[in-house]
Amino acid sequence: MLLDSPAVERLVEAFRRLPGVGKRTAERFALHLLSAPNEDAVLLSEAVREARARIAKCSVCRDLTESDPCAVCSDERRDHSVICVVEQPSGAMAIEKGGTFRGVYHVLHGALNPLEGIGPEELELDRLFRRLEDASVTEVIAATNTTAEGEATAMYLLRQIGADGVKVTRIAHGVPMGGGLEFSDDVTLAHALEGRKTM
Amino acid sequence: MLLDSPAVERLVEAFRRLPGVGKRTAERFALHLLSAPNEDAVLLSEAVREARARIAKCSVCRDLTESDPCAVCSDERRDHSVICVVEQPSGAMAIEKGGTFRGVYHVLHGALNPLEGIGPEELELDRLFRRLEDASVTEVIAATNTTAEGEATAMYLLRQIGADGVKVTRIAHGVPMGGGLEFSDDVTLAHALEGRKTM
Numbered sequence: 079m080l081l082d083s084p085a086v087e088r089l090v091e092a093f094r095r096l097p098g099v100g101k102r103t104a105e106r107f108a109l110h111l112l113s114a115p116n117e118d119a120v121l122l123s124e125a126v127r128e129a130r131a132r133i134a135k136c137s138v139c140r141d142l143t144e145s146d147p148c149a150v151c152s153d154e155r156r157d158h159s160v161i162c163v164v165e166q167p168s169g170a171m172a173i174e175k176g177g178t179f180r181g182v183y184h185v186l187h188g189a190l191n192p193l194e195g196i197g198p199e200e201l202e203l204d205r206l207f208r209r210l211e212d213a214s215v216t217e218v219i220a221a222t223n224t225t226a227e228g229e230a231t232a233m234y235l236l237r238q239i240g241a242d243g244v245k246v247t248r249i250a251h252g253v254p255m256g257g258g259l260e261f262s263d264d265v266t267l268a269h270a271l272e273g274r275k276t277m
Numbered sequence: 278m279l280l281d282s283p284a285v286e287r288l289v290e291a292f293r294r295l296p297g298v299g300k301r302t303a304e305r306f307a308l309h310l311l312s313a314p315n316e317d318a319v320l321l322s323e324a325v326r327e328a329r330a331r332i333a334k335c336s337v338c339r340d341l342t343e344s345d346p347c348a349v350c351s352d353e354r355r356d357h358s359v360i361c362v363v364e365q366p367s368g369a370m371a372i373e374k375g376g377t378f379r380g381v382y383h384v385l386h387g388a389l390n391p392l393e394g395i396g397p398e399e400l401e402l403d404r405l406f407r408r409l410e411d412a413s414v415t416e417v418i419a420a421t422n423t424t425a426e427g428e429a430t431a432m433y434l435l436r437q438i439g440a441d442g443v444k445v446t447r448i449a450h451g452v453p454m455g456g457g458l459e460f461s462d463d464v465t466l467a468h469a470l471e472g473r474k475t476m
Contacts, residue, residue, distance in 0.1 A: 106297070
């Protein structure tokens with residue numbers, strides 16, 4: 079059986095490390111690459127190697143970038159006094175796609191999770207605190223995820239930074255735009271009511 | 278934006294060539310590989326390159342294999358007089374997982390599809406006909422898919438081989454085991470009735 083071959087087994091294992099890919103999907107990917115014209119396989123192998131070699135963390139905000147500092151950090155027209163802290167590059171990307179945020183980012187590459195052994199030292203927090211030594215920063219937006227780990231990280235930011243005269247804010251929790259109330263869970267609805275604003 | 282980087286664009290494009298992977302999934306794969314520890318990326322890049330280098334088509338049955346001839350073709354205990362013709366290695370693999378077939382395989386690597394320019398020369402048919410010159414082959418099972426292309430390929434096999442005294446058979450079409458009739462489509466049910474057997 080082809081799938082018993084050690085080379086194919088290693089390929090299936092490598093695909094399984096991708097997010098949301100189980101055994102069957104990984105096997106399908108492997109079979110496809112082995113049946114497809116050779117250039118597909120070369121393309122993928124080279125693209126992974128090359129992207130990994132070219133993309134690194136921005137020396138300022140730790141977001142992934144091909145140029146250092148990244149396009150956002152080196153953009154003079156952006157407001158460098160407002161730093162939006164996110165867990166992952168995908169978070170910064172999502173906000174950037176929205177197109178309304180004019181400040182800069184800081185990517186933690188994770189969230190506090192004591193059970194998994196992720197403390198403050200495992201995150202890109204040192205660099206964030208060093209950025210704050212620059213007196214021009216006036217606000218830090220905690221845009222970590224709305225999970226237990228994300229909330230804990232936001233609280234940690236408030237405790238560490240709040241005393242330094244820098245405003246720490248949290249992104250609003252509430253009902254998503256365009257969705258009916260019946261699709262929102264209890265906790266979200268409670269947050270939406272609590273955070274209500276005068277119209 | 279990271280996704281505008283040419284290296285990341287190429288990586289996303291390479292992932293999109295995998296079956297069932299759209300733009301968003303490809304972007305998620307790319308972001309994961311760039312954020313994950315470097316070994317994940319090296320592992321995938323190397324595994325693709327290595328699997329592709331080690332796996333080749335069996336010189337007898339054209340199935341993908343690490344050793345040549347493949348494990349099935351070199352197994353003396355299998356019945357080499359019965360050849361099961363499939364479109365893709367995944368077909369042979371599916372039958373092999375069933376564990377009841379004791380004959381050997383022949384993989385065409387496609388099916389006849391004149392609209393896409395796939396004629397008999399594009400398939401591994403020459404090698405099949407050469408195998409049939411060995412007088413010991415008594416039966417060819419057309420286990421091509423039950424699509425228009427698969428059916429056309431099965432008919433082609435019947436026309437080309439049928440006259441040579443080799444029995445050509447087609448896998449049964451019918452209702453899948455364990456499924457209610459209400460889940461079967463009209464064409465499948467018609468085939469299941471037509472192919473009914475005395476109990």
